[in-house]
Amino acid sequence: MICILLVAGHGTILETQIKNDTSGLYGHLTGVPKALLPGIGGKKILDFWWETVNMRQLFSEVYLVTNADKYKHYERWATANGFPAENVVNDGSTTPEDCLGAVADLELVIRSRRLQDDIMVIAGDMLCSDQNFDIAQVLRFFRSKPGDLAIYYVLEEGERSCSRGIVEVCPDTHRITRFLEKPEEGLTASRLASVVFYCLRRVTLPRLSQFLALQSSAWDRALGRFWEWLINDEKVPVFGMKLPTGFQLIGQVGLSDYIQWLSRYAAKQEGTSGKPITCRTYARYAHWGGRVQVCQVRPLGGQSARMPGTPAGGAECTVFLNHSAIVSATLKCLMKFYNITDHDMPRAVQASFILNVETEELFITAGLQDRVVQVYEGLVYMDFSKDLMDEKGYGEYIPMDMTDLPQFWLAYLCDPSDSGRIHSNVRQRWLNGDTAVVQAMNSFAELTDQARSAFKCKDWSRLAQLMDQNFELRRSVYTDESLGPGNLKMVQIAIQFGSAVKLPGSGGAVVGLCLDSDRLMAMKQAFQEAGCVFCIIVPYDPSSASVQDSDLAP
Numbered sequence: 001m002i003c004i005l006l007v008a009g010h011g012t013i014l015e016t017q018i019k020n021d022t023s024g025l026y027g028h029l030t031g032v033p034k035a036l037l038p039g040i041g042g043k044k045i046l047d048f049w050w051e052t053v054n055m056r057q058l059f060s061e062v063y064l065v066t067n068a069d070k071y072k073h074y075e076r077w078a079t080a081n082g083f084p085a086e087n088v089v090n091d092g093s094t095t096p097e098d099c100l101g102a103v104a105d106l107e108l109v110i111r112s113r114r115l116q117d118d119i120m121v122i123a124g125d126m127l128c129s130d131q132n133f134d135i136a137q138v139l140r141f142f143r144s145k146p147g148d149l150a151i152y153y154v155l156e157e158g159e160r161s162c163s164r165g166i167v168e169v170c171p172d173t174h175r176i177t178r179f180l181e182k183p184e185e186g187l188t189a190s191r192l193a194s195v196v197f198y199c200l201r202r203v204t205l206p207r208l209s210q211f212l213a214l215q216s217s218a219w220d221r222a223l224g225r226f227w228e229w230l231i232n233d234e235k236v237p238v239f240g241m242k243l244p245t246g247f248q249l250i251g252q253v254g255l256s257d258y259i260q261w262l263s264r265y266a267a268k269q270e271g272t273s274g275k276p277i278t279c280r281t282y283a284r285y286a287h288w289g290g291r292v293q294v295c296q297v298r299p300l301g302g303q304s305a306r307m308p309g310t311p312a313g314g315a316e317c318t319v320f321l322n323h324s325a326i327v328s329a330t331l332k333c334l335m336k337f338y339n340i341t342d343h344d345m346p347r348a349v350q351a352s353f354i355l356n357v358e359t360e361e362l363f364i365t366a367g368l369q370d371r372v373v374q375v376y377e378g379l380v381y382m383d384f385s386k387d388l389m390d391e392k393g394y395g396e397y398i399p400m401d402m403t404d405l406p407q408f409w410l411a412y413l414c415d416p417s418d419s420g421r422i423h424s425n426v427r428q429r430w431l432n433g434d435t436a437v438v439q440a441m442n443s444f445a446e447l448t449d450q451a452r453s454a455f456k457c458k459d460w461s462r463l464a465q466l467m468d469q470n471f472e473l474r475r476s477v478y479t480d481e482s483l484g485p486g487n488l489k490m491v492q493i494a495i496q497f498g499s500a501v502k503l504p505g506s507g508g509a510v511v512g513l514c515l516d517s518d519r520l521m522a523m524k525q526a527f528q529e530a531g532c533v534f535c536i537i538v539p540y541d542p543s544s545a546s547v548q549d550s551d552l553a554p
Helices: 012-020 045-054 071-081 102-112 136-143 206-214 223-233 255-271 324-337 347-361 369-376 386-392 426-431 435-457 460-483 485-496 517-529 542-552
Strands: 002-006 061-066 088-090 119-123 126-128 148-154 165-169 176-181 192-200 238-242 247-249 282-288 291-299 315-321 380-383 396-399 408-413 500-502 509-513 532-536
Touching (some): 045 119, 061 102, 088 102, 102 119, 102 206, 136 192, 165 223, 165 238, 176 223, 176 238, 192 223, 192 247, 223 238, 324 347, 347 396, 369 380, 369 396, 380 435, 426 435, 426 460, 435 460, 460 485, 485 500, 485 517
Parallel strands (some): 002 061, 002 119, 148 238, 291 315
Antiparallel strands (some): 126 247, 165 192, 282 291, 380 396, 408 509
């Protein structure tokens, strides 16, 4: 999946009013491109969108298309914010009169960079009222539908349908049945407003040039006109996803409206601090222990309320979600409350259930590893071979002996924001059957089997070698650019002290095994002087805990 941020508009209304403002409050914004104007929470508007698409490895590439008049502004912004400067595309226009139009800008990036993948398109000068927006849910929804995707929201009070692209959506299939670009009053009763936030399938991309061949003016090359043509005339399946948040393209408003929307969204954000976009309520009814439970899944900080249709006498709970560990802990609490044992719901099934809640209901991109260890606890060998997953729906999970373990350590960055933020295309390469990636994944599995043997034999020197091999293999596949300078700095410190080291997850931390106790404390000091947090790992053995609990039982 590739993301393209559109910032090529010339924004004459807002720019002119800022320039002519006599209050003296906005003079410092004269000449600033609209996407680089202040947004919510002190961030530039474009900063928000770049952080949103860059926080996870969801996109193989991100491009930004702008005009020649503002190109240098965005080039400097890219350099300062870790955006690949070579991915800033200049459309060559210098005035509103010679602008290309949004569809032509989009087609320019696709054609000039020879892109052949699904595309997400976002207006980079668009205010979003939810600063905790999780873009992974949009990708999830898009991939679940046999067509393209348009994001929409319900118009707020005071917003007029004639200023937006309006969609009419089938409530059962979510397919958009009609698209109206800035319709006249009375033409439709719909209050569902489309915004410049779309996903196009690879097979739809040639339609862009077909559409452009029919249009002569930049005004007719607006994205709203394209969707109007694609949906109403060409009958191409396009689906709509409703988001419970507002969007405002500031390029289409004046200074007073910009200030008004900024204030309104900032106030809304303060009133819902910490609420992610997953503030939707999902219900699960399950007959556990002969009783019916209603489980409401809400974000951290949500409010509990009885759901319509709750059976009389049914138990009700609210699950506060912010991390997979909280979901896992909640499931354990529910099982204990309802006297559900691991025999009733095997631990392997529990891990898959937790992952299902996150991926299917909360649109969180995740894998099984974290959920497995949270359920089993301690030291666990995991085999996710395709045959096992196809046959059982889960892998083979084997708790391992934890007696007489050597001293492992963990170090992590105080601020991991710049570590591993550059996109990696390894997942897409895997899906495409890239030989190098497939071989590397097989090698990871072989290293894991060898590490299991080393644990059994308590051959810690061999385990240390395998940990180093694991990191070097990962480095060869993901590259230093993807791993990030922070991770590499921590690895280098460990190597200087002769310690084995590898990445325990997606980045921001390293785990190691130092067999020389005399050098361990010196290494700890070196990490701390480098601004890292260093911890000696104290293993938790669930089998020992179970024995202690039974000893205390009456």
